Amino acid sequence: MSDENIMNQGNSEEISAGIKIVEEKGIGYTLTVEREDLFKAASALKEAGFDLFLFVSGIDYPESIKLTYRVYSSKRQNKLAVMLKTEVPKSDPTVDSLVPLWSAANWHERETYDLYGVIFKGHPDLRRIFLPQDWVGYPLRKDYSDDHMTVMDDGKKDKDKAAAKDKPAAAAPKESAEKQDAPEQPSDIADANEVSTNGSDKNE
């Protein structure tokens, strides 16, 4: 029923003044707005019958984080779902929260805050949702590094590629030499080193 309608209706529609959804390859109907206009555009969508909030996703780019929301309408006859897109600069990753419109946005925005560090203004309870509250960094950013977590291993675990790239030349050979001329090391520690080395090889 609905899919035939979608085909017949062409590939764009003006939902309200200045708010136009356009079909995009691979993902369906899309609406791209500036972040200042996000709440206004979302309100227009809600008024047009898009009453089910499905998710918000961040995408990390060097200068900015793109946000993609998906909303669905249980009332409309065609063009049932829309991807709402906006972009926030990394220097000031703030955007209006959509919780006042859809309660469902609550956990989804917390997830995006947790993993991307996007701050949703007006969110009632913006805390990390998956990770512990004292976690450092935002894991889904491309430049995220968890080096600070390996401090307890005296750096011995960091013999893998990533560490070698960060500290070129000096660090890596020195460590391997250290390992070779340390036969008095207790055997269990040597075993642990062995295991971690094997593990990182496998991953590569």
Place this chain on the structure above:
Amino acid sequence: MGLIKMSKLEEMKISNHNLSELEKDLALNGEVESTEDIVTEELAIHFGPQHPSAHGVFHAIFHVKGEVVTKIEPDIGYLHRCFEKIAENRTYTQFIPYTDRMDYVASMTNNWAYCMAVEKLAGIEVPERAEHIRVIVGELQRIASHLVFLSTAGSEAGALTPFVYFFDEREGILTLYEKICGARLTYNYIRIGGVRADAPEGWLDDTLAFVTRLKKRMYDYDRLVLGNYIFKKRFIGVAPFSAEQALDWGLTGPPLRSTGVSYDVRRSDPYSVYPRLEFDVVVKYKGDNYDRACIRSDEIKQSIRIIEQAIEQIPEGPVKADGIAKVFKPAAGEGYGHVESPKGDLGFYVVSDGTTKPYRVKIQGPSFGNLQALPAMSEGTYIGDVVLTLGTLDPVFGEVDR
């Protein structure tokens, strides 16, 4: 009798200093006469993360006043493995087995949704026979998942017998899966552009025999669980949700359809060969725990209908699109694929930058969206019913935490 006592307790105001006196009275008379000067204290009870009824590693703090829950603070993330980050470091094909580990009660639909997103991204056409096989294994998966739901819903209400029956039936489905892909839980069967291998000889007949037998038995099972007097007493009218609330809280799947909203991805955004198959989207209207349970039993019957038709219509031909290398580079772009998984609207949003690895994979897990509504749904109900309400949302924590 137990229920009546609970409500009395709730009405009465309890404090520590005269609790023993109260208990004595309850034991002797069944009720207490004077409750004037008794003060109530709110308690915070930790539920989980390790709890037999928690459906996985779920931690929540229940604030209770007597037997009534006044506030629930869910705390999730114990099973968080950040699959979305892992996806960025694997090739498109390598990520399929990871999707098995999300909703591990319904791995097949996870494979399907992910592959569909990549197919949309790369513009890959899937052969007819593969689409039919996908529908058959996908609907078998729905039956298996709903059978697990019905058995656990029964056992949470104290009925341990159905558990044995339903797991026996599910075993039949796992055996069919074992024959078609070698695995019983993490299938990795649906691949980009089709399925891994054609169904072995006789598999379709076995499947048809299985669903025919199950169809007859479902009516007995309905009476065993949903028609049971105690089950009805525990489930009917508990934690009702209206359509407005359900939409506001972002429910999808059976919990949403139990409130009267007919949102089923198979109909509202048709994929695969579903437009050619006859089936009803099951909708209930009260939105209470009982409706959420019944809807799954009815969906099993619809899935049986779908499987019968798909087996009848399945054409001969290839089961995988040609020319898809194990490591392939889709052009830069975006793809969104979603299926109606047993839990709800399961979507994958894949962004490509033209390399062999996805730039971003966003997983829209229905369990995550559904679990979010638990506080709104069960605040004000008895603490003993919260576990049932949690059960009727049917969250799988591999998918909630991802």
